[in-house]
Amino acid sequence: MKAEVFRVQLRHTWTTTMSSSAYRDVLYTRFTRDGITGWGEGAPIVRYNETAAQGAQTLAQMTDFFARANPRQYTKLLADFAKRVPGQYAMKAAVDIACFDWLGQRLGIPVHQIFGLDPADAPVTTFSIGIDSPEVTRAKVREAAAYPVLKVKVGLSTDEATIEAVRAETKKPLRVDANEGWKTKEEAVRKINWLEKQGVELIEQPLPAAMLDDMNWIRQRIHIPVIADEACLHPEDIPKLAPHFDGVNVKVDKCGGLLEALRMIQIAKSLGLKTMLGCMVSSSVAITAAAQLSPLVDYADLDGNLLISNDPCSGVKVVAGKLSLPTRPGLGLIRT
Numbered sequence: 001m002k003a004e005v006f007r008v009q010l011r012h013t014w015t016t017t018m019s020s021s022a023y024r025d026v027l028y029t030r031f032t033r034d035g036i037t038g039w040g041e042g043a044p045i046v047r048y049n050e051t052a053a054q055g056a057q058t059l060a061q062m063t064d065f066f067a068r069a070n071p072r073q074y075t076k077l078l079a080d081f082a083k084r085v086p087g088q089y090a091m092k093a094a095v096d097i098a099c100f101d102w103l104g105q106r107l108g109i110p111v112h113q114i115f116g117l118d119p120a121d122a123p124v125t126t127f128s129i130g131i132d133s134p135e136v137t138r139a140k141v142r143e144a145a146a147y148p149v150l151k152v153k154v155g156l157s158t159d160e161a162t163i164e165a166v167r168a169e170t171k172k173p174l175r176v177d178a179n180e181g182w183k184t185k186e187e188a189v190r191k192i193n194w195l196e197k198q199g200v201e202l203i204e205q206p207l208p209a210a211m212l213d214d215m216n217w218i219r220q221r222i223h224i225p226v227i228a229d230e231a232c233l234h235p236e237d238i239p240k241l242a243p244h245f246d247g248v249n250v251k252v253d254k255c256g257g258l259l260e261a262l263r264m265i266q267i268a269k270s271l272g273l274k275t276m277l278g279c280m281v282s283s284s285v286a287i288t289a290a291a292q293l294s295p296l297v298d299y300a301d302l303d304g305n306l307l308i309s310n311d312p313c314s315g316v317k318v319v320a321g322k323l324s325l326p327t328r329p330g331l332g333l334i335r336t
């Protein structure tokens, strides 16, 4: 298992309530056995106190573990690995993905087939519009003409101007992500009631993750589903969130891999929650991996690779807005 830090360059400076950046460092992994190499990627972010450099350092110390590990017994392998290394979920995602890519290639089947899924069930993906001036926002919306549903980032003082700029360009359905940006329940209700009138179909993480008790007060006063993102990192979070949200945004980088993401999707469904598969800014390795599970979810927001300009490979495509999974073995990646 080899690890390497790679810097992805954003097409537009990427701004959310959390940060503003022109690039992001992701962690690539390569697992080689029997002449086959599986690729993995994890995208650590500051919100969760993880870095790619830390992940590479940890993996450099685990050479013996992976030399002895059996990737055919991936459930055991990933559980043993998680026991040895606390935290670092994006790094764990890179390990999990490399194992699945390897196994799929070894078995000669795409990863979605390992999970028994039908690629025809893959949903439409949203395309994300980061926070910017009204002029740049309008230009971004025009560039996103190929995507039938947009996800717009808000949560700063410019929310109304942002949505008005989007609406000046398009009537498409919008999903809105506040990234914990609103600080009181009253502010959240005021903003959401206004967004409802602008044709917004769902709202993600309106309040800081810790403000769980205010969520039902909000939900009694609004008419669109509320999805938890920053409040929902791991499988054990979901039962606590179920009474307070309508759905959860599952990300491979938050939970530590496809196997954990699958568990989260199943737990969320069993509790009657809507499910979204989201992503970080990352390349086609991570996005194609997450897309393998997309036939299971209600909403996909798998566009991290579309936001960068130096993607070293291609995999999942977006065709008429819908995710189109490669039919090649493993993740089905091609180096570009």
Ligand code: MG
Binding pocket: 177, 179, 204, 205, 229, 230, 249, 278
């Ligand atoms: Mg989000």
